Amino acid sequence: MSKPEVDGGGPDRSGLNRWSNWSGNVSFRPAQISSPRSVEELVELVRSAPGRVRPVGSGHSFTALAATEGTLVSLHEIEGDILSIDSNASRARLNAGASLHQLSMALEHHGLGFKNLGDIDVQSLAGATATATHGTGMGFPCLSAEIEEATLVTASGELLSIGPGANSELLHAVQVSLGALGIVVDATVSVRPAYKLHRTTAVRPLSDTLVDAMDLWEAHRNYEFFTLPFCDYAFNVTHDETTEADRRVGKGDDEASLRDLRRLRTLLSWSSPLRRLILNQVAKRTATEDVVGTSWRLLANERNTIFNEMEYHIPVDQGLDALAEVVHAIDSLRDVYFPVECRRTAADESWLSPFHGGERISIAVHAGRGDDVRWLFDTIEPIMRRRGGRPHWGKLHSLSAPDLRDLYPEFDRFSRVRRELDPHGVFLNPHTATLWGEALDA
Numbered sequence: 032m033s034k035p036e037v038d039g040g041g042p043d044r045s046g047l048n049r050w051s052n053w054s055g056n057v058s059f060r061p062a063q064i065s066s067p068r069s070v071e072e073l074v075e076l077v078r079s080a081p082g083r084v085r086p087v088g089s090g091h092s093f094t095a096l097a098a099t100e101g102t103l104v105s106l107h108e109i110e111g112d113i114l115s116i117d118s119n120a121s122r123a124r125l126n127a128g129a130s131l132h133q134l135s136m137a138l139e140h141h142g143l144g145f146k147n148l149g150d151i152d153v154q155s156l157a158g159a160t161a162t163a164t165h166g167t168g169m170g171f172p173c174l175s176a177e178i179e180e181a182t183l184v185t186a187s188g189e190l191l192s193i194g195p196g197a198n199s200e201l202l203h204a205v206q207v208s209l210g211a212l213g214i215v216v217d218a219t220v221s222v223r224p225a226y227k228l229h230r231t232t233a234v235r236p237l238s239d240t241l242v243d244a245m246d247l248w249e250a251h252r253n254y255e256f257f258t259l260p261f262c263d264y265a266f267n268v269t270h271d272e273t274t275e276a277d278r279r280v281g282k283g284d285d286e287a288s289l290r291d292l293r294r295l296r297t298l299l300s301w302s303s304p305l306r307r308l309i310l311n312q313v314a315k316r317t318a319t320e321d322v323v324g325t326s327w328r329l330l331a332n333e334r335n336t337i338f339n340e341m342e343y344h345i346p347v348d349q350g351l352d353a354l355a356e357v358v359h360a361i362d363s364l365r366d367v368y369f370p371v372e373c374r375r376t377a378a379d380e381s382w383l384s385p386f387h388g389g390e391r392i393s394i395a396v397h398a399g400r401g402d403d404v405r406w407l408f409d410t411i412e413p414i415m416r417r418r419g420g421r422p423h424w425g426k427l428h429s430l431s432a433p434d435l436r437d438l439y440p441e442f443d444r445f446s447r448v449r450r451e452l453d454p455h456g457v458f459l460n461p462h463t464a465t466l467w468g469e470a471l472d473a
């Protein structure tokens with residue numbers, strides 16, 4: 032039994048073999064934490080595990096997806112990043128336990144790159160795709176949709192290949208599967224030649240941003256914006272492909288900005304008008320950036336300030352109205368200081384992708400570590416649900432099987448496949464049992 036050295040989640044400091052996720056809001060004590068060094072060892076582990084088994088990636092989910100009192104399995108000790116590249120270099124078979132950072136570096140070494148990335152790149156490939164991790168951009172689906180083939184270790188300890196040549200009907204099930212169908216050991220992902228991006232940031236009035244956002248998504252490869260609580264300005268970020276030489280003009284400091292926002296919250300929560308007045312002045316003076324560099328280095332950020340998060344994916348025609356409602360609701364929540372992030376993601380066909388059946392606008396709402404998160408459930412989630420939102424699987428939400436069945440046309444199809452592949456619930460835990468509407472027998 033070895034301890035995972037996952038970036039983010041990992042054994043907590045209690046010394047009691049407890050495991051905590053990145054934000055520390057999920058903590059549990061597995062009977063054993065295992066890190067097999069090869070697929071053969073993993074197969075043996077699943078076959079011989081005395082109880083239930085849960086795979087874990089980098090522990091960056093805010094929901095109790097990985098929690099188990101049985102065996103927690105991390106693939107981080109299985110060596111390798113790129114397992115093979117096809118002859119025209121448009122697909123690469125990747126170690127699913129490797130981090131997106133490690134894989135981006137390895138792909139760059141071969142002149143290749145992921146087509147898009149989210150805010151960070153420390154997640155494992157399997158963990159990120161299991162919850163439909165996404166970035167922003169009208170032309171880009173979530174990372175899961177780029178999976179063309181996958182190999183998993185099923186509950187019976189068999190290796191199952193899924194792709195055009197075998198079990199093709201399961202591809203759209205495995206792409207977003209929350210670790211419910213088996214442990215994914217490799218995935219063949221659609222990639223592209225390495226590329227550079229040009230980033231610009233701009234602080235603009237929130238009212239103008241809401242009017243222009245749809246055009247900006249059309250105009251830029253990647254566009255997103257952040258609204259600031261108690262502020263009339265929004266922070267806009269664009270990325271466009273370029274062949275220009277690397278440069279960096281201006282440097283934003285997200286961590287310092289968050290510290291300032293928290294300080295202002297603490298000092299001025301007694302007067303929202305004064306807080307707004309000061310924040311508006313500060314926002315207008317925020318340093319902007321003009322940067323050219325390697326795609327993955329610009330798309331992904333380091334996030335050192337710990338937070339908890341709820342994100343819902345809203346049908347495009349409702350997205351900006353939902354955001355306006357969220358901003359308005361936050362005006363009466365004086366403790367809130369984290370920016371709200373707004374992105375757009377293309378449709379895909381994975382059965383459990385929140386983007387199944389149509390592109391969506393994603394609204395991510397954060398709370399500082401240690402802050403009460405009840406407002407997310409009491410105030411924010413009802414807005415998202417009224418607007419037809421689907422929750423990010425890895426972020427805070429309160430939905431269970433009946434709600435999810437209404438939101439996902441292929442929900443029952445996925446449940447059937449899950450039961451066929453895992454009839455004894457080896458990969459179930461309390462959280463996923465609630466999602467699938469299953470009783471969790473001892």
Ligand SMILES: Cc1cc2nc3c(=O)[nH]c(=O)nc-3n(C[C@H](O)[C@H](O)[C@H](O)COP(=O)(O)OP(=O)(O)OC[C@H]3O[C@@H](n4cnc5c(N)ncnc54)[C@H](O)[C@@H]3O)c2cc1C
Pocket residue numbers: 040053054085086087088089090091092093096097106127128148149150151153154155156157158159160161162163164165166209210211213214215216334423424425426
């Ligand atoms: C700071 C921060 C920034 C984030 N930014 C974004 C963002 O920009 N966009 C976005 O969409 N999300 C974002 N997220 C959410 C994050 O991408 C997801 O929660 C993702 O699932 C985390 O990946 P992980 O490797 O940490 O997986 P974990 O959280 O460890 O696990 C996630 C799921 O994957 C399963 N799993 C792990 N390994 C395997 C395997 N080998 N086989 C099968 N199943 C497996 C687990 O059982 C679990 O169900 C962010 C989270 C944080 C903390």
